[in-house]
Amino acid sequence: MLGLNKKDTSLLIIVAILTLLAPFILNPFPTDSAMAQFNAGYPDLMQRFVIFGIFAIGFNILFGLTGYLSFGHAAFLGVGSYSAVWMFKLLSYNVIPAIALSVVVAGLFSVLIGYVSLRRSGIYFSILTLAFAQMSFALAYSVLSNPKFNLTNGETGLQVYADDPQILQGANAPDLPHLFGLPMRATYTMDVGAWSFDFNAGYYLCAVIMMVVFYLAIRIFRSPFGMMLRAVKSNQQRMNYTGLNSKPYTLAAFVISGMYAGLAGGLMAAMDPLAGAERMQWTASGEVVLMTILGGTGTLIGPVLGAGFIKYFENIFSKINDNVLHSWFAFLPDGLEDAVVFIIHPFIGKGWHLTLGILFMLVVIYLPGGLVEGGQRLLNWIRRKSVGGDDTREGKTEPAE
Amino acid sequence: MDAILLQILNGLDKGSAYALIALGLTLIFGTLGVVNFAHGALFMIGAFCAVTLQKIFNLSYEVIDETQTDFLGNPLKVKTPYVESWFGPELGATIIDWSVPLAILFAIPIMLMVGYVMERGLIKHFYKRPHADQILVTFGLAIVLQEIIKYFFGANPIQTPPPAALSGSVDLGVALGFDPNAIIYPIWRLVYFLFAVVIIGGVFSFLQFTTFGMVVRAGMADRETVGLLGINIDRRFTIMFGIAAAVAGLAGVMYGPLNPPNYHMGMDFLVLSFVVVVVGGMGSLPGAVLAGFLLGILESFASTTWATTTIPGINQIIIYLVAIIVLLTRPRGLMGRKGVMEE
Amino acid sequence: MAILKVKDVSKRFGGLKALTDVNLSVEENSVHAIIGPNGAGKSTLLNCLVGKLIPDTGSVLFDNQSVLGREPYQINQMGISRVFQTPEIFGELTVMENMLIPIFAMRDGAFRMHAYETIANEKEVVEQAEAMLEEMNMADKRHMHSASLSRGDKRRLEIGMCLSQKPRLLLLDEPTAGMARADTNNTIDLLKQIKDERDITIAIIEHDMHVVFSLAERITVLAQGTPLVEDTPENIRGNPKVREAYLGEAA
Numbered sequence: 003m004l005g006l007n008k009k010d011t012s013l014l015i016i017v018a019i020l021t022l023l024a025p026f027i028l029n030p031f032p033t034d035s036a037m038a039q040f041n042a043g044y045p046d047l048m049q050r051f052v053i054f055g056i057f058a059i060g061f062n063i064l065f066g067l068t069g070y071l072s073f074g075h076a077a078f079l080g081v082g083s084y085s086a087v088w089m090f091k092l093l094s095y096n097v098i099p100a101i102a103l104s105v106v107v108a109g110l111f112s113v114l115i116g117y118v119s120l121r122r123s124g125i126y127f128s129i130l131t132l133a134f135a136q137m138s139f140a141l142a143y144s145v146l147s148n149p150k151f152n153l154t155n156g157e158t159g160l161q162v163y164a165d166d167p168q169i170l171q172g173a174n175a176p177d178l179p180h181l182f183g184l185p186m187r188a189t190y191t192m193d194v195g196a197w198s199f200d201f202n203a204g205y206y207l208c209a210v211i212m213m214v215v216f217y218l219a220i221r222i223f224r225s226p227f228g229m230m231l232r233a234v235k236s237n238q239q240r241m242n243y244t245g246l247n248s249k250p251y252t253l254a255a256f257v258i259s260g261m262y263a264g265l266a267g268g269l270m271a272a273m274d275p276l277a278g279a280e281r282m283q284w285t286a287s288g289e290v291v292l293m294t295i296l297g298g299t300g301t302l303i304g305p306v307l308g309a310g311f312i313k314y315f316e317n318i319f320s321k322i323n324d325n326v327l328h329s330w331f332a333f334l335p336d337g338l339e340d341a342v343v344f345i346i347h348p349f350i351g352k353g354w355h356l357t358l359g360i361l362f363m364l365v366v367i368y369l370p371g372g373l374v375e376g377g378q379r380l381l382n383w384i385r386r387k388s389v390g391g392d393d394t395r396e397g398k399t400e401p402a403e
Numbered sequence: 404m405d406a407i408l409l410q411i412l413n414g415l416d417k418g419s420a421y422a423l424i425a426l427g428l429t430l431i432f433g434t435l436g437v438v439n440f441a442h443g444a445l446f447m448i449g450a451f452c453a454v455t456l457q458k459i460f461n462l463s464y465e466v467i468d469e470t471q472t473d474f475l476g477n478p479l480k481v482k483t484p485y486v487e488s489w490f491g492p493e494l495g496a497t498i499i500d501w502s503v504p505l506a507i508l509f510a511i512p513i514m515l516m517v518g519y520v521m522e523r524g525l526i527k528h529f530y531k532r533p534h535a536d537q538i539l540v541t542f543g544l545a546i547v548l549q550e551i552i553k554y555f556f557g558a559n560p561i562q563t564p565p566p567a568a569l570s571g572s573v574d575l576g577v578a579l580g581f582d583p584n585a586i587i588y589p590i591w592r593l594v595y596f597l598f599a600v601v602i603i604g605g606v607f608s609f610l611q612f613t614t615f616g617m618v619v620r621a622g623m624a625d626r627e628t629v630g631l632l633g634i635n636i637d638r639r640f641t642i643m644f645g646i647a648a649a650v651a652g653l654a655g656v657m658y659g660p661l662n663p664p665n666y667h668m669g670m671d672f673l674v675l676s677f678v679v680v681v682v683g684g685m686g687s688l689p690g691a692v693l694a695g696f697l698l699g700i701l702e703s704f705a706s707t708t709w710a711t712t713t714i715p716g717i718n719q720i721i722i723y724l725v726a727i728i729v730l731l732t733r734p735r736g737l738m739g740r741k742g743v744m745e746e
Numbered sequence: 747m748a749i750l751k752v753k754d755v756s757k758r759f760g761g762l763k764a765l766t767d768v769n770l771s772v773e774e775n776s777v778h779a780i781i782g783p784n785g786a787g788k789s790t791l792l793n794c795l796v797g798k799l800i801p802d803t804g805s806v807l808f809d810n811q812s813v814l815g816r817e818p819y820q821i822n823q824m825g826i827s828r829v830f831q832t833p834e835i836f837g838e839l840t841v842m843e844n845m846l847i848p849i850f851a852m853r854d855g856a857f858r859m860h861a862y863e864t865i866a867n868e869k870e871v872v873e874q875a876e877a878m879l880e881e882m883n884m885a886d887k888r889h890m891h892s893a894s895l896s897r898g899d900k901r902r903l904e905i906g907m908c909l910s911q912k913p914r915l916l917l918l919d920e921p922t923a924g925m926a927r928a929d930t931n932n933t934i935d936l937l938k939q940i941k942d943e944r945d946i947t948i949a950i951i952e953h954d955m956h957v958v959f960s961l962a963e964r965i966t967v968l969a970q971g972t973p974l975v976e977d978t979p980e981n982i983r984g985n986p987k988v989r990e991a992y993l994g995e996a997a
Contacts, residue, residue, distance in 0.1 A: 071535045071539075126681065129677050132674060143719070144719055221864070227858075227861035229865060232839060236839055243834070246857070247857050251857060254859055356551065360543075367540060
């Protein structure tokens with residue numbers, strides 16, 4: 003279907019079903035139950051799942067296929083957000099031109115940065131992208147925000163003001179981002195018994211876009227172009243002596259992934275019409291690296307899983323506090339209960355980053371293939387158990403499968 | 404003339420910090436071939452050694468002084484630090500006052516230990532893995548270390564004042580023959596610069612004049628050859644890592660009075676220090692030091708009112724601009740050797 | 747007709763003269779071996795032919811066009827394929843993908859943004875790759891990761907990748923270095939077969955005399971960066987100068 007083989011088609015269908023039914027799947031607990039805090043089916047969080055999913059899918063096209071580790075991809079995300087907000091300010095609150103411009107501008111920006119950074123490889127490339135991203139951050143934070151020339155509105159962040167031109171903004175159009183009149187914030191809440199499910203317009207826009215770009219990513223992975231990118235990662239020397247110029251291949255991958263990041267940034271602004279410089283900081287670039295590695299570098303579904311995983315637990319962990327812990331471990335004797343809570347305490351709430359850092363190190367050390375490899379190992383283990391050990395299939399990860 | 408000199412002097416403290424961190428990064432990269440993204444965290448841990456020692460010295464017990472009353476009329480509670488009761492009020496106060504310099508003694512064993520544990524426990528397993536993996540795992544470690552410090556010390560910067568005798572400023576202009584008040588320079592900056600010079604000198608003479616240093620330099624030039632000589636290079640690498648950690652840590656200890664330590668100071672310095680290493684030339688120790696000071700001074704010039712009114716914010720991007728230009732026109736860096744990470 | 751002409755090529759590294767006034771021409775459809783003791787400049791010469799090094803003076807003409815100043819990929823596109831001393835293949839990719847890449851490179855040139863096509867739909871390329879795998883006796887290994895192949899198979903694969911581009915000149919850099927006897931003989935047989943079945947010129951740099959005398963039609967002996975003699979294998983065998991060059995090395 004759609005020019006994909008059977009396996010990829012079923013993967014795409016599964017992803018489509020999961021994203022479309024996410025409001026149900028992510029709200030498995032009744033609203034009033036104690037477990038409701040583990041529900042993730044509210045619009046804001048669901049939007050973040052798919053937006054960061056898009057960001058990570060794009061990053062993976064560069065890092066997963068070519069092996070070039072960029073530490074500056076947040077710059078493109080930020081540029082995308084700024085472009086989108088400028089579109090809101092100048093044209094109208096319709097999200098289509100805003101998203102389109104964010105992709106285009108991020109693409110152009112990544113041509114520039116990619117052209118320079120890709121003259122080096124290995125760690126030089128990582129450091130160059132890092133330097134560019136930090137420079138972009140400084141540009142956005144202070145340089146391009148002064149009375150004479152205010153492009154980014156500095157610390158406050160760029161937002162739409164009442165006196166902005168908005169030349170195409172119709173008289174009756176909603177005064178917030180909308181898709182031809184349908185506000186991104188529009189949410190229909192469905193109550194079924196004790197459960198309640200939110201269907202949000204913005205989420206579905208992001209979800210549909212994510213499915214499209216996920217499909218495009220599959221096409222890239224399966225194309226001769228994608229194979230050439232993996233060849234870049236595998237052996238550049240052989241590639242050059244086979245008559246292939248690796249530079250334009252890596253630049254193309256860089257620009258594509260930059261455009262994905264710009265798209266994510268544009269969508270972020272479309273959900274909440276505000277763009278700040280902190281989105282470009284290198285910690286933000288680090289976050290997408292974490293997502294991709296955690297999920298499984300070079301695999302199709304890994305980055306999406308990684309993005310969902312990190313955003314979900316970031317949200318849940320920050321909600322857990324000592325009281326919650328005490329209620330969980332109430333069954334233990336008092337002294338032991340306190341001890342357990344004391345031990346877990348540093349890792350929850352504001353300690354989420356600590357947990358994330360440890361998790362990330364463990365993945366890099368023991369599970370370089372990320373969650374996808376972990377899942378495959380688990381499956382193989384179960385299979386071997388059930389067949390009684392006569393299954394000789396190797397548990398090796400197939401990159402790009 | 405004096406204005407130029409002032410800017411050069413103003414760049415020295417940041418330049419010193421860049422140079423010391425970049426020196427450690429280069430030592431680790433040159434000998435072990437590892438790109439250490441957690442090196443900034445070592446700098447930060449050093450700074451928090453000083454914070455910790457200051458807190459320890461200020462541990463106090465309370466005595467109720469019946470002769471005095473507080474503003475509510477209750478007997479006054481007087482806090483007395485333990486050090487004061489042990490060493491007498493005068494010596495005790497001096498010890499508290501000098502807690503930052505004293506922290507050097509406290510930090511050296513701690514940093515060596517941190518370095519040892521880091522190398523044996525983690526880095527060792529990554530010598531043969533791709534650079535990307537090294538970057539990733541040390542990046543993860545940096546986050547972890549940073550969060551641990553944040554957990555214990557909070558997110559806000561903590562004041563670590565210099566000793567009273569070394570706070571305040573001197574009029575360097577008079578000493579150098581300029582008008583009085585032309586160059587007023589904080590004493591601690593001068594101390595920091597001299598401290599950095601001593602450490603850098605120490606590291607260089609260590610490498611130059613000891614057998615150990617010779618092997619390390621040979622190792623930096625050609626790792627395989629040294630391996631063939633049958634020298635126990637593994638142990639030396641561990642020691643080298645410990646030294647690099649100590650250098651970063653000491654740079655952090657003494658930096659506190661210039662800028663109150665916070666948990667993310669390491670990350671802030673790390674990015675710039677990487678840029679410094681690249682500008683200096685990957686694997687070149689003199690290059691790292693030279694580039695550290697040069698970029699520190701450059702940043703100071705870019706921070707002048709004249710520069711920032713001409714191009715707002717130039718002080719924040721100047722280092723990156725220079726790095727990009729250097730990398731494109733002279734990929735080897737200022738003093739990089741041929742063949743080291745050429746591609 | 748000479749397909750490759752090396753004229754007065756010299757190359758210095760600092761104070762070291764690696765090559766001095768090298769003149770050499772390789773006839774079309776011949777097998778030409780370049781031999782010489784260690785440090786004779788064989789590798790430097792090879793690197794000058796493929797664009798990795800640029801000689802200080804002299805010229806290198808392939809099919810009457812200069813190769814100097816061109817990137818390795820451009821030289822490959824002119825029709826020169828290189829086999830490395832240790833097999834250079836795409837280790838993380840499957841054997842089949844390894845074979846597809848050079849065929850795509852030949853068809854599409856140095857770069858093409860074919861990001862929306864599917865490999866399976868490129869029937870012609872796939873057929874060619876399968877035919878070449880068949881010829882290399884590797885069809886049954888097509889789904890293996892090429893990194894897990896044996897040394898001999900990696901060599902076969904690399905040679906197959908080069909041949910799939912139908913090069914006019916195949917450069918071999920010590921193709922049997924570090925190989926066991928059986929693998930060496932297999933490689934010799936493979937190269938003989940290639941030489942008999944195809945219109946191809948082969949230039950081979952080799953240390954192993956057994957390989958050289960089994961294959962070469964002309965031999966150039968390089969010593970201290972300059973050609974000592976060029977002749978047929980029979981004459982080289984009896985040449986006292988050559989013996990001296992090699993014995994000198996041994997002593």
